[in-house]
């Protein structure tokens with residue numbers, strides 16, 4: 326979750342050769358597909374463009390998943406401090 330940001334691609338790099346399949350869910354609010362360029366050629370990585378707050382999608386994506394790395398960062402600290410917006 327949030328695998329296309331700063332930290333996520335490094336985790337993908339580490340686990341892609343151990344895992345049968347790596348699924349990356351990211352809404353690309355801040356993440357970039359190019360960050361995953363090193364793992365995509367393995368053919369074991371699939372990218373789902375979607376929001377972690379979409380429960381149905383998350384339930385779908387989690388089918389058959391054994392290990393979850395949640396690195397999504399929905400709000401930046403400055404936005405949190407400046408508003409009452411809360412993730413759904």
Ligand SMILES: NC(=O)c1ccc[n+]([C@@H]2O[C@H](COP(=O)([O-])OP(=O)(O)OC[C@H]3O[C@@H](n4cnc5c(N)ncnc54)[C@H](O)[C@@H]3O)[C@@H](O)[C@H]2O)c1
Nearest residue numbers: 327329330331332351352353354355356376377397398399
């Ligand atoms: N970068 C660091 O040095 C560092 C250090 C320690 C801990 N962390 C923690 O690791 C986590 C990730 O940090 P990062 O630097 O990779 O952040 P980042 O903003 O680069 O990555 C977060 C990713 O989450 C995605 N995202 C945001 N909201 C989403 C949503 N609702 N649904 C799906 N995807 C969504 C963004 O598009 C982005 O790709 C954070 O919790 C951060 O606090 C980061």
